[in-house]
Amino acid sequence: MPANFFAKFSDFNLGVDLGSSFVKIFAQGKGVLFFEPTAIARQKKKGGQIVAVGKRAQVIIGKEPIRIEVVEPVEHGVIADFDATLDLVKYLFSLVRQTPGKWLRLFGPQVIAGVSCQATEVERRAVKAVMLKSGAQEVFLIEKPMASAVGLELPIDSSAGSLLLDIGGGTTEMAIICLGGIVLHRFLPIGGKQFDESIISFLRLKYGVLIGRATAENAKKQLGSVSSRALTPRAQVVIRGRDLGSGLPKSIRIKKGEIMEALLPNAQKITLALKEILEETPAELVDDILKKGIYLTGGSAQLPGWETLIAEETKMSVVLAQKPQETVVRGCGSLLKDKKLLNRVKLVAGLR
Ligand SMILES: Nc1ncnc2c1ncn2[C@@H]1O[C@H](COP(=O)(O)OP(=O)(O)OP(=O)(O)O)[C@@H](O)[C@H]1O
Numbered sequence: 001m002p003a004n005f006f007a008k009f010s011d012f013n014l015g016v017d018l019g020s021s022f023v024k025i026f027a028q029g030k031g032v033l034f035f036e037p038t039a040i041a042r043q044k045k046k047g048g049q050i051v052a053v054g055k056r057a058q059v060i061i062g063k064e065p066i067r068i069e070v071v072e073p074v075e076h077g078v079i080a081d082f083d084a085t086l087d088l089v090k091y092l093f094s095l096v097r098q099t100p101g102k103w104l105r106l107f108g109p110q111v112i113a114g115v116s117c118q119a120t121e122v123e124r125r126a127v128k129a130v131m132l133k134s135g136a137q138e139v140f141l142i143e144k145p146m147a148s149a150v151g152l153e154l155p156i157d158s159s160a161g162s163l164l165l166d167i168g169g170g171t172t173e174m175a176i177i178c179l180g181g182i183v184l185h186r187f188l189p190i191g192g193k194q195f196d197e198s199i200i201s202f203l204r205l206k207y208g209v210l211i212g213r214a215t216a217e218n219a220k221k222q223l224g225s226v227s228s229r230a231l232t233p234r235a236q237v238v239i240r241g242r243d244l245g246s247g248l249p250k251s252i253r254i255k256k257g258e259i260m261e262a263l264l265p266n267a268q269k270i271t272l273a274l275k276e277i278l279e280e281t282p283a284e285l286v287d288d289i290l291k292k293g294i295y296l297t298g299g300s301a302q303l304p305g306w307e308t309l310i311a312e313e314t315k316m317s318v319v320l321a322q323k324p325q326e327t328v329v330r331g332c333g334s335l336l337k338d339k340k341l342l343n344r345v346k347l348v349a350g351l352r
């Protein structure tokens with residue numbers, strides 16, 4: 001009997017986006033159920049016990065006791081630590097299993113998971129293996145830009161091309177979609193985490209002060225922008241860190257422009273890649289994209305100023321998605337109900 005025979009009877013089929021910063025899980029009929037940091041805390045010894053998962057693990061980062069390590073098992077969009085990813089996904093699936101449902105959950109769920117266009121066959125198989133070992137009956141893999149296009153309800157079958165730009169936690173991925181397929185794509189190992197690191201090194205060099213990752217991320221969300229014309233929630237903030245000279249705590253006042261200065265080199269790498277992909281795009285498709293604008297998704301798309309920076313560099317307008325971090329997982333979730341479309345866009349055996 002085929003595995004999907006059982007999956008049809010499951011009322012908890014799932015869409016999964018295993019991101020570098022957050023794992024998102026969509027449950028059929030329920031929507032986005034889990035949105036947890038991709039982090040797990042475990043004892044350092046071999047086969048060490050899990051101490052905390054998701055949010056609870058993330059808050060320990062930078063203050064771990066000696067015997068505990070916090071692992072962020074997905075790096076630049078691919079699984080870097082298989083066992084830790086498996087522990088994390090298994091745990092989240094067990095929570096989904098505990099949510100109220102119509103039927104007894106005798107069978108595992110059908111899972112649709114997003115993978116990067118750039119991921120190798122081995123990396124894609126690792127995603128599939130994690131889902132199967134976590135209890136899935138059947139797994140389909142979808143390229144994330146395609147999932148995002150479905151999540152945004154774009155007419156992906158249409159002959160009019162769309163350009164999607166996803167600026168996430170550890171990756172930036174851009175793709176042109178037309179007639180249900182990916183025409184061109186580009187991948188950069190740059191996302192929110194790299195933006196945070198650039199703030200850390202900027203402040204270290206300019207003020208000789210070392211700050212933690214969480215402080216850098218907070219400063220980015222309050223002051224960060226990629227264009228001087230963008231409005232940010234604040235104009236300046238006081239940041240606490242450690243003076244590298246004296247080793248003592250030190251507070252510094254940071255202005256909006258300084259954070260922008262730290263973020264711009266990475267932001268410009270993204271616009272450069274965008275220009276390159278547009279240069280390679282057939283003229284008819286560029287015309288479609290000009291009319292519709294570039295669809296912007298991913299958590300880091302929320303940094304103010306992308307619209308201005310992209311318009312200055314490419315003369316294109318942008319459309320920022322609503323809930324930009326959820327487009328991939330919502331697309332995977334929509335495909336659970338649309339088998340016809342799923343059959344057209346799924347990857348076969350981890351390959352195109
Ligand atoms: N308001 C905001 N302003 C700027 N950055 C933000 C904001 N909200 C979230 N972020 C950043 O978004 C990033 C996470 O985005 P997202 O959930 O799209 O990543 P991901 O899907 O886990 O990663 P990836 O797709 O790169 O593997 C984090 O680095 C976070 O700091």
Ligand SMILES: [Mg+2]
Pocket residue numbers: 019020166168169298328
């Ligand atoms: Mg993502």
